[in-house]
Structures are given as C-alpha cells and as structure tokens.
Amino acid sequence: MKLIINGQSQEYVCQDLTALLQILNKPANGLAIAVNEQIVPRQQWPQFQLTENDNISIFQAIAGG
Amino acid sequence: MFHDHLVIADKTFRSRLFTGTGKFADKQLMTDSLLASESELVTMALKRIDLGGQEDDILQPLIAAKMNLLPNTSGARNAKEAVYAAELAREALQTNWVKLEIHPDPKYLLPDPIETLAATETLVKAGFVVLPYIHADPVLCKRLEDVGTAAVMPLGAPIGSNKGLRTVEFLEIIIEQSRVPVIVDAGIGAPSHAALAMEMGADAVLVNTAMAVAKDPVAMSKAFSLAVQAGRSAYLAGLGAQGRVASASSPLTAFLD
Numbered sequence: 001m002k003l004i005i006n007g008q009s010q011e012y013v014c015q016d017l018t019a020l021l022q023i024l025n026k027p028a029n030g031l032a033i034a035v036n037e038q039i040v041p042r043q044q045w046p047q048f049q050l051t052e053n054d055n056i057s058i059f060q061a062i063a064g065g
Numbered sequence: 066m067f068h069d070h071l072v073i074a075d076k077t078f079r080s081r082l083f084t085g086t087g088k089f090a091d092k093q094l095m096t097d098s099l100l101a102s103e104s105e106l107v108t109m110a111l112k113r114i115d116l117g118g119q120e121d122d123i124l125q126p127l128i129a130a131k132m133n134l135l136p137n138t139s140g141a142r143n144a145k146e147a148v149y150a151a152e153l154a155r156e157a158l159q160t161n162w163v164k165l166e167i168h169p170d171p172k173y174l175l176p177d178p179i180e181t182l183a184a185t186e187t188l189v190k191a192g193f194v195v196l197p198y199i200h201a202d203p204v205l206c207k208r209l210e211d212v213g214t215a216a217v218m219p220l221g222a223p224i225g226s227n228k229g230l231r232t233v234e235f236l237e238i239i240i241e242q243s244r245v246p247v248i249v250d251a252g253i254g255a256p257s258h259a260a261l262a263m264e265m266g267a268d269a270v271l272v273n274t275a276m277a278v279a280k281d282p283v284a285m286s287k288a289f290s291l292a293v294q295a296g297r298s299a300y301l302a303g304l305g306a307q308g309r310v311a312s313a314s315s316p317l318t319a320f321l322d
Contacts, residue, residue: 006113006114006115006116007113008116024116026114027122029122029124029125030122030124030157030158031156032153032154032155032156032157033156034153039149039152039156041156042156058113058114059111059112059113059114059157060111060113060157061109061110061111061123061134061154061158062109062111062123063085063087063088063095063109063123064085064087064108064109064110064137064139065085065087065088065108065110065137065139065225065271065273
C-alpha cells in the first residue's frame, strides 16, 4: 500500500499506525501523528486502519527554547 | 514557614527560572546544565521526524529529571498553525501546557499580537494552559487576561539576542497591572538581566540561549539560578528608594573641628 509519510511516498505493508511505527523503527514516546491532517490520539493507533494514499505526518519533540 | 512558591494553573514551582532546551552542544551538556539551573519547567519544540535519521532522544533525560515539559509552537506563522501545533504537542508530550509562539518573521522573531490573542482564546476554550510569548505590550497583556491566559511572557529583547531588558519601562507597567504571572522571556543574556527582572517583580524568567552558548553552560546555568534567587529575595525584601543627591550612610559628626 502506498503511503505518504512526511512528504515521502513509499510502499508499506501494514494495516495500522502501531504497525507502521514498528516498520519505521520509531519508538512511540514523544510522537504525535496526523493522518490526512487529522490528529490521531495515541490510544487509537493500534486500531487506526490505514488506506491507500493516506497522507501521514509524524512529529517528534525536539530541543527548543 | 513562608514558602515563596510560584503557582501557574495546576502546578507549583519552587524555582522561578524556566529554561529552554535548544542550542546545547549535546544532550548530556543540556541535562547537566538544566539540573544545575534547578529549573522545574523546560520548553521543547516539535518537528516532523526525519524518516532516515535517528533523532537524539532528549525526552528521556528530562523525564528522568522530573522536569515539567512546556512544548512551544515555534514555527507557527498564524493562529491556525499554532493551534494545530499545540494539539500535536499535547499528543506528543501528554501535557495541556503550551508556550504559544507565533512569529512569522524569521529575522527578528517578533510575536504577532493579533494571531497570538486569537490562538490564546481558542486554546483556552479547548482546555489548554496557555503561556503566550508576546511583545512587552501592557494592553495586549490585559486582553490576554480577558480570554483566560495562564500567564504572560513578554520579551526583553529579540530571541537569542542576549541584549537584556530593552523593554524595561513596559515590563514595569505589565508587572504592576498583571493579574496573572509575568514571565520575562527572550533576550536575557546575563544573570544580571535575570536578577533585574526579578527585582522588578517579575514572577519568573525564561532563559535558554545565554546558558546554552556560554563557554561553560553548566556553570552559567548555576549562575542564573543564583541570580534569579537573589533578584527574587531583593524584590521581597523591598528595594530602597533612589535619590538624586547623596544621603550619608555614616553620621556626619564634626569630630575634625
């Protein structure tokens, strides 16, 4: 399935957001995810079904003033 | 016993020095400096992750040090983007506290007052504890109070400029009038600047660049901690009045006559 993640389009084999994070090798801590510009609360990540061409933004807390 | 604690919304702070996490050379230096500062509230930013790279995880040491996290909305150019950034930050860091920053111009990073007021109103209604970064504008501070801001964060000088309290006359008015805590943010470049803000009656200061870019960030962070405590103690002690002419500290006895 083709997904657009942070602007990069690529094929992924996964059904939900938790599985996607595992494929991307990103720990869930300190992350926020929006799918098609709608923020998905982390409790919903395991059930959130992804579909072809979903536009996914993944954000992370970083150093800043 | 008298406890001089600062209360903002649901949190009580013993330290009146808030800090940022930006610009430190590495994670260890950041952690050591923040611990030396005794700060209990630290700001963080949010960005889209780099899928290829492995970002430094700065969150763990901050959580381990029991710091309260204050995500900012840096990068937002208007109220809509700032509200979105705040909602993302709430998800990422599991806190409803937000340092609202809307500065569309990258050269001076001066905050947009109109967008900031609009975003504050929206975020307060959505249950956020909002600490907006603003120009030292006493009128705007009252407008922010009216829409339920938790504190105000007027600037001393442009972010990262280390120029000190160039807005001192307006900070005095803000402190005199404010019904919410006043946190002087931005431009504080030396412990003396922080002490001055505290002597004037500011409730807290936020310092980042001056610590992070010092030759010895850990020692500088300690220096800021001491300065903030000294300034606060001086404010509580009540400064003597200034005069135009001398006032003798020793009795003017005429023993030489």
